[in-house]
Each structure stands twice: as C-alpha cells, then as structure tokens.
Amino acid sequence: MADKAPARTAEGHALGDLGRRLAARRAVLGLSRRETATRADMAPGYLQYLEEHPGAAPGRGTLLRLAEVLETTVRELTGGDTDLPRGLGQASRSPEFTSLSVPECRALLSTHGVGRIAVPTASGPVVVPVNYSVVDGAIAFRTEPGSTPSQASGCQVAFEVDRIDDAFSSGWSVLVRGRARTVTDPDEVRRLAEGARSEPWAGGHRDQWVRIDPLVITGRRITV
Template sequence: MTGRAGGRGDVGRRAALRREQLGLSREEVAARAGMAPAYVRYVEEQAGTPDTASLLRLAAALETSADRLLGGGADLPEGLGRAARHPRLLELGPQECRELLGTHGVGRVAVSADGGAPAVFPVNYTVAEETIAFRTASGGSLDRAAGGEVAFQADHIDEALSQGWSVLVTGPLKRVTDPAAARRLSDRAHTTPWAGGGRDQWMGVETRRVTGRRIRVP
C-alpha cells in the first residue's frame, strides 16, 4: 500500500460509496474480487492506494474503473461514458420517486431569477413529509423567489452500467418562518450546506407534482 499517512483515503471513500450504491456488503465485494473481507475494510478505512493489481480487481468487483476509484474525471460532468446498446426508458410512479429521493441528498432548484431569466442552484436538501427543504442565504436569489412556482430535480447516474434515474418535483417555494419548524429541520438535516457561509434561511418546495424516469439496461 502507498499513500499519505493518517485519515481515510480518497480511494477508500470512493470504494465505500460505490459499494453502497450497488447495495453490496464488504464480504460480497471481497468474494467478487477474490480478496479477504479484512482487506476490503482496510482499503475503505485507511489512507492509501492499493497496488495496481488489487485496484483493478476491486474496480471490477465494484463495476467501475480503476481511474474512477482514483478520482479520474472527478471535476468533469457525469455521463461521459457511452450509451448502452439496448436501454429502456421507464416512467416512475410517485411512490418510487419519493423512495429514490430518500431522506436527503444534493439536488437542483430552478427558479425565475431577477429579470425573469431562469436560474438553477444546487442545494443540499432534506425531505420532510411532502416538502423538499433546504437552506439558503437570506436576501439571496432563492430567498427572493419565495412565493413563486419552482422546480426541484435530483438524479443519479451509474457510469459503469450507463443507466440512472431522474426525479422532478414542482410546486410553490415558501420560507420556513416558524422557529420551531426551522429547528426541527436543522435537527433532522444530514449536513450543513456544502457551500458554507451564512445560509440559515430554511426554504421549502411543496410537492404539488412529482414525476420521474429511469434508464435501465436489460
């Protein structure tokens, strides 16, 4: 093993995330890769990079590439791979859309900004019953869009298999003005906004309509 000392390594973080995306246990990944489960755990939890042969076997077990585990293309848009030969585009029902959104994640809010021009903002969101909630800066573009209809979109792309899903929620955007409600959202939030700064104003997109699509490869 080579790499920096102390802390969890980037390869380990990417490997653990990919394993979770596939719904696999460490034991299942180890069996696929012909490794000991303890070694898979070591890769995920320690700071370092496996040797080339081990990295290739681990990538194959995780249905991805060694380059992806090493962070290649990390600063580029998703979906750089080719389309599958016989993809199927499926419409999703409301319940499946809500399950895919989960309890939290990163999505995008589309609003009509100042002057009526469309604008899209990435946000860390929390699902609270029928509301998509997120924090923003008071007086910012999303705060000023309160009272209007907006769209919220989240998706996931599986680069290795050229498939994925997308969910779209539309409804009115409202400020959360009740201090108790804001505290409840803060308590259940998975994380603070990745962008940092003074983003303390909770906003909520009321789910009036939810649709989704999935690309599936037979």
C-alpha cells in the same frame, strides 16, 4: 521537510480517497467487506487495508477486479472523474426508458442530499445546487438571505435530483414542481432543523429555511 507526494495508481491518479470511495460504493450496493473481497478474489484483510490506509497503492489488476465487482470504473474509484461532467460514457446497446410512479419518485427524493433548484430571476431562470431534506413530504433547504436560492420564495419553481451511473450508462431523475415559501413559524423551523439530514456544504450563516410543497412529481429511469 517537503511534503510526501500522495500515492498513485499505475494510471497516475492520486489515491488519497480510494478507501472512502470503496467503502461508499460497497454501501450503495449493500455489500459487506467480506462479500466484496470474495467476489474480487482477494483476502478481506487486504480490502480492509485498502479502505483504511490512504497511502495504499494497488495495481491496475486489483483495481479492475474491484471496479467490476462494485459495478463502476477504475476512474471513478480513483477519483479521476471528479471534475468531469457525468454521462460521458456511450449509451448501452439495449437501454430501457421507463416512467417512475409518484411513490417511486418520493422514495428516490428521500435518499438524496443535493438537488438543483430552478429559480426565476429578473434576468431569467437560474439553476443552482442546494443541500436539501424531505420533511413531512416537502422539500426544505437552508440558504442565506439575498442569495439566489432565497429568491425562490413566493415563486413557482422546479427542483430536480438525479443519479447517473457512467459504468452502466444508466440512471434516473426526479422532477418536482411546486411553490416555494420562506418558513417563518418558529415551530416549523425547529421541525425542519430536527429533520435535516446535513448542513449546507457552502458553509457560512445560512439560517433562512425555504420549503417547496410539491404540486407535480415526475420521474424517469434508464436501465440496461
């Protein structure tokens, strides 16, 4: 028997993860399901249905209202931008560019689970993403011995996290510069493991902990 095709919107996007995206966006904005439904002029029960049933296929009008309430786009809600680079939208008419204080930078660092580390190699700098945690003020991540991230050990590195909101042409970035080292002390390894917020997405046997002790932390924000 052939597999059933995934539900699609009027724009043709698969809706298999629409519910997850709706719930995640609500969480980012701190909105309850009832608050979101009220603002989108729909019954809370219908929003619950959309979030809990992968086959739900709302019309374009419903998606537009939800996108407006959740301060995002229909493309983002339906996963149509998954493989697109961020920041394709046009700049706003009156953007405001500001520097972030060190406490603000540290607060933003602690909310993220994926960042990019610039590693010096024999052929030049290489930038790779890693799953990270902030433990005792330091950035820590697990990697595989011999991998590109593991080559950061003993080097001065740069580490960056950001968030881009294409719907409003806004966002922020935080840059950390410091020295990386491999953690070998068993007590410190245990402390890092207990404070880790997630497992490495790449999978595999990644038991080498690398720690970056920040020397300089800077950040910038663009708001409308």
